Amino acid sequence: MKKSSSTYGILVLVIAILLAVPSMQAQVLNKPTAADNPNLAGNSAWTAACASSGFNEYFVNFTWNIPLVNSNNEFVLELSDANGNFGSPTELARVADKNTVFDFEFQFAVPNTIRGENYKFRVRSTSPAKTSPASDAYPMYYIDYNSPLLISENGSGSIPSGGAIQICDGGNVTLKPHNIPNADTYIYNWYRSGTLLPQKTASITVSTPGMYYVELDYGSVCSGSANTLSNTIEINNGSSLGIAINGANNVELCPGDPYTLQASITGMGLTYTWYKDGSIISGPTLEGDSLALNTNLDGFDGSYEVEIEGASACKERSAATTITSAGTFEVTLINEENIVLLPSQSKNLSVTTSAASPSYQWYKDGAPITDATSNSLTIDQVGEYHVAVTENGGACSVTPINSAVTTVVSPDSFEFEIAYVGSYSSCESLDATLSLSAINAVGDGGAKTNVTSDLQSSFSYEWRLNGAAVSGETSKTITLSDHEKNGTYTLFGSLDGFNATSNSLNVKLAVNQALEISANGTVLCEGSDPIVLSSTQNLDGETFEWHKDGNVVDTSSITYTATEIGVYKLIITTNDCPVVSNEITVRAFNESLLVLDKPQDLIIIMGETVTMTASGADSYEWFDYNNNLISTQDSYGFQEEGQYLLVAHFGNCTVSRVVTVIFRDMFAIPNVITANGDGINDLWILPNTYSRDQEVLVTIYNERGKEVFSQTNYENNWPQSTSTFNKSSMIFYYKITKGGKSLKQGTITVIK
Structure with a gap:
């Protein structure tokens, strides 16, 4: 076919550019294709990978053209993500002995995390660094679960008798597999009576009658071979029967009174479950349509319901019947349960009650106190006190009810407990609040009684830092916001000749300062200037550490030269707390660091400007087809046809890209x-x-x-x-x- 003069001109231009820029001469890496498995019968290339622990051996064919690669080259087979993108590729295989073989196969195993319809391959050479076009898309799945699923209501594991569930009055039911680990990490195909449903999640909530079953979605090819099709659950519609509990909705009983709750529906072969205050107390029991209450037990009063279920009825729960105790009343202690009685002191004890006609008897150490028959008592001795209250009216005859016990002690000593108030993290918080949390009275045998509410307003206080009094801090709470006052804090107190000391709390407030590090580059490149990290803060006299990937690499140099890839930061220790800098990531040089926002073969409309932007490099040079420098910006606006050269600089290393610009045809398809x-x-x-x-x-x-x-x-x-x-x-x-x-x-x- 005869070439036009314009085509010839373009070829001459391309040759001229290649001769002017020797580094642009490159091997041609062809896109990889699926290949047949020589270890299996037949010679057909695979079209989908359905891998499992029982079989996981696949081959990909790869071809390339001269010139030869370098002797230290390796060819690397890489896999995209499930959408065909290579932003973070997975390495499948690597060979170093094919540098003179222009047509060979990679053998690989499918990783056990792979599930998707549109995986692609590419091949990368390491010396020189080149990348092939991406392959066609292939379905690829690692079938890590290949047993039939079992589904039940809410994944409970209880498959109903006959595989049928009845739902009532517009209700619904949720189906979920119960025999697969990590069920929510898979994709599913749900079916109703043979029709594929749109839901893909582990559970499905349904209200339409039909036969429901599920399988794992291993794609268009692999799902059938995985053998995960589940059991079938039949969903039927039904109507409620109107279950209730016979009799009044509110029933008052005396302790010992007999009473039986009776369901309104009987004789239908139903199963009954009885509830008290929302919890099951009887059943499920076949034909268990009644419940006898034991009113001799404390706490028999409450809210009762009954639930029925069976082949002839929907699962249904009744309205509640409230049972109350006619003889119940309350006794409430007004004073504290723990009281410290100092010398020459007296205390008043008292109670209130909901009894209609109460009488009182106070006790000390279990023995009744003579003439202590009112709702209050003044005491001046240590011991354990309580009052028995008797109801003398009402419809029921009941036993007396005792109040809570008040423990009255005379202490040998006191001790304080202090604690942090709110959130505090050592060397992270900028302030801290410490406060008295408890005062304990300590008895003869070391027994402790919490008397905080009774005595906290009576003590005088003094905060101490590292054993020395803190000026002006004489309340039970101290707030700190200066890292210069880091240290160990205790609280001291006194009352009527008693002294008390608290536990110790260590306070380390963070230093409120910013620490920044910078570098003269972030890409390691052979022959380039060293990458030097430095700090905005003068490190003379400071205690500091340079870190790489979390490990200390230097503790003495005020600057650090990075010779390896990694994440670097600086930590200065001030007032026993670390000050951490920003992080700088040093990367290895790779041509993929240069990113273009448009394809290298660019089609533009005559008269318009199309701008291409590059990113990732330190600086850029754009050359026209005559090798003239036309821009040093990160972008260039193309207006004319031709071939252009972009040279991107990473330190002393460069990456070149040829951009071909042609005008878009403005004519229609001829007829x-x-x-x-x-x-x-x-x-x-x-x-x-x-x-x-x-x-x-x-x-x-x-x-x-x-x-x-x-x-x-x-x-x-x-x-x-x-x-x-x-x-x-x-x-x-x-x-x-x-x-x-x-x-x-x-x-x-x-x-x-």
Whole structure:
């Protein structure tokens, strides 16, 4: 085929650029393709990977062209994510003995985390660093669970008898597998009576009758081979029967009175479950339609319900019946339960009661006190005190109710307990509040009684730091906000000749200062200047540590030279607390660090400007097709056709990219050509949008619908001969598709 003068000019330009920039000469790495497994019968390449612990051996074919790679080169097979993206690829295989083999297979195993329909491969060489185009997309799954699932209501593990669940009055039920570990990490296919449902989660809430079952979604190819299809649960609709408890909704009983709760529905072969205050107390019991109450037990009063379930009825719970005790009353202690009695002191004890006609008897150490028959008592001796209250009226005869016991002690000594108030973290918080949390009276045998509420307002206080009094701090609480006052704090107190000392609390407040480090670069490159880290703060006289990846690497140099990749930071210790700097990440040089926001083959409209932006490098140089420097910015606006060169600098290392710019065709797809051999309109010329694209398929049919031409990467070369046209005017039909999707279709009239 004869090349036009413009095409020849472009080829000359490309050759000139390659000669001017030797580093642009490169090996051609072709996209990898799935290959057959030589260890299995047959010779067909795989189309989907359904791996498991029982089988996980796959092959990918890879080809490449000269020039030869370097002797230390390795070829690396990489896998994309499930969407075909290589932002964080997974390495599958690596070979170092194929540097003179231009056609070979990688063997790999599918990682056990792989599940998806659109995985792609690519091959990367390490010396020189080049990357192949991505492969076609493949379904790939690691089938780590391949047993039938079992589903039940809410995943309880209880499969109903006959596999049927009845739901009532517009209700619903949730189905979930109960025999698969980590159920929520999988994707599912749920079915109702053979119809695939849209839900993909581990559980499904349903209200429509039908036969429900599920399988793990291992994609369009692998799901069937995984054998995870579950049991079937049949969902039926039903109606409630209106269950209730016979009798009044509120019943008052005396202790010992007999009483039986009776369900309103009986004799239908139902199962009954009885509840008190929301908790099950009886059942589920077949035909258990009544419940006898034991009113001799304390706490028999409460809220009672009954629930029925069975083949002839929906699960249904009744309204509550409230049972109250007619003889119940309350006795409430007004004073503290623990009282410290200092010498020459007296204390008053008292109670209140809800009894209608009460009488009182006070006790000391278990013995009744003579004439102590009112609701209050004044005491001046240590011991244990309580009062018995008797109800002398009402419908029921009940036993007396004792109040809580008040313990009265005379202490040998006192001790304080102090605690942090609110959130406090050592060397992180900028302030801290300490406060008295408890005062304990200590008796003869070392027994302790909490008397905080009784005596906290009576003590005088003094806070001490490292044993010395803190000036002005004489309350039970101290608030600190100065890291210069870090140390050990205690609280001292006195009352009527008694002295008390608290436990110790250590306070380390953070130093409120910013620490910044900087570097003269972040990319390690052979031959480049060293990467030096330095601090904005003068480190003379400071205690500090340089860290790499969390490990100390230097404690003496005020600057640090990074010779390895990693995450670096500086920590200064001030007032026993660390001050941590920002982090700087040092990366290894890699051509993938240069990122372009547009494809290197750029199609623009004549008269318009399209800007391409680069990122990731330290500086940039843009050259036109005559090797003239046209910009040093990170972006450039293209207006003219041609080939351009971008050189990105990473320290002393560079990455080059060739950008090809062509104008977008503004003409429509022609519907008439004159195939008469005069060189004018002899060929059917498509716009650049549809021609010379490996993913675009052009197909032409004659007037009877027979295919006469089909080609991807269409070269504007139809018809190749005029001899096939036996009429002066013939009509053909064309269809242009990409990835199976129709882009354009119409007719072509060929005039001979």
